[in-house]
Amino acid sequence: MGSALPLLRRDLAESRWGLVGWASGLAVFAGLYLPLFPTFGGRDSQLAELIRSLPPALVKTLGYEDIVSGAGYAQSTFFGLMAFALTAFAAVSWGSAAIAGAEESGRLELTLAHGVSRARHVLESALSVLVRVAGLALVAVLLVLALDGPSQLGLAPAHVAAAGVSLAGLAVLTGAASLAAGAATGRSRWATSAGAIIAFGGYGTNAVANQSPDLDWLHALSPYAWAWRGAPLEAGWDVPGLLALWGTGAVLVGAAVWLLDRRDLRP
Template sequence: MNGILPVFRRSLRESWRGLLGWTVGLAAVLFLYLPLFPSLGGGGQLEAMISSLPKELVDTLGYDQIATGAGYAQSTFFGLIGFLLLTIAAVLWGSAALAGAEESGRAELDLAHGIGRAQYALESALAVLVRLVWLGVFAGLVVWALNGPSELGIDDGNIVGASAALTGLAFLTASAALFAGAATGRRIWATGVGAGVAVLGYILQALARQSADLEWLNALSPYAWVYHRPPLADGVDPGGLALTWGLALALVAAAAVALRVRDLRG
């Protein structure tokens, strides 16, 4: 392997078809859900339907603001389906980047061509990040394009913030998978840790919404860091956003160190 950023370039070259599939999937979800909002009476029918559901369920799913355009987009996409899709992509890509490459023997072969271990980890992380950023930007652009026709009434700046929050959450998940993969060399551990971070974060914020006595759990949940204040309605919390991205980058750095100091399985 030669040239500038060889691992990064190869990863993108080999994954563009899969990335295209994820892009189409996001587009399908957004074009399916967002245009439905006007047909629901500007949220009136939704409000009546949600009022018939148990309050605990409504709070858990974040449906308490679903009668507004911003709340509808947040509840259906950014906080639920979009979060789920990007989390799945992040876990798959993060676990494959280092642990998957080591289990297949590709990492050992690449490193034998003079690529440093830290460089290998950082370029792999960069490739995952670029793909996740593409999905986040694409989702934001589609929401922006549908904002007027779907009568959502979302401020353009808030769409940018919500997209950055969604991408940050996904990258944090991927970074956790990268770190676990670098530390253990086992894809099953990388997958478990990455998925665990996302699932635990969602569960903790859901529990925090059930009682004022449990609100302290929000401090432990990356999901709550960026979503405790509805980003599409009120703008994203800069502190929570910085904490999410900062922790993700710290895990990438830790992955580079872990891969550097550990013997590879081959």
């Protein structure tokens, strides 16, 4: 364990093919959805007519208010839907395996027996999740930039980058929740549940908040809203939303350090 960042290096080596699989999933969905925009996009398109025929509450729930623009279409079909789901699932699986999975398998005790502190294990595990999530977010950004011209989306590269950072922040927060729950309980089922609640509970809370102005306050409770309510693909960098995502993720990692340091390990 004398080499620099041994846990990070091990995690990246062991998960490289899984990372390729997640990235391939992003490529598949980007290739399926984005090139369809020239067929469906535009204010006078069939899609626009369909959206106008739907109940306004349903349109707001689905986040389809601006789906007929290039930015709205890429947000609704890719960044805010499939890319979000894939990166969230990946982050939850990595965060759950890092502490809870390692503890259940006995690997955590073996690692600590080799002179790695609990705090170091948590921090390197969090860094491992961050690096892999950043890799997926970068793939998503590059895919959208590559398909922007052929798909006639008309996106600004800086805005695509902003959306990538929001996507990464949301996934990192999700993974950090799994990491903290794993540190608190040592059980994968609880770690996975915590990450899923953050990701998909946040999605549901955002959908409910979109129903009525009276429920607008719920947006403040939804990490999904922190990431996307500022419409980074259209408006660019949403600093308050990014601070909420990345700041809460950092707090959860700090909580994981504290929780693991104060708990007896169990097989």
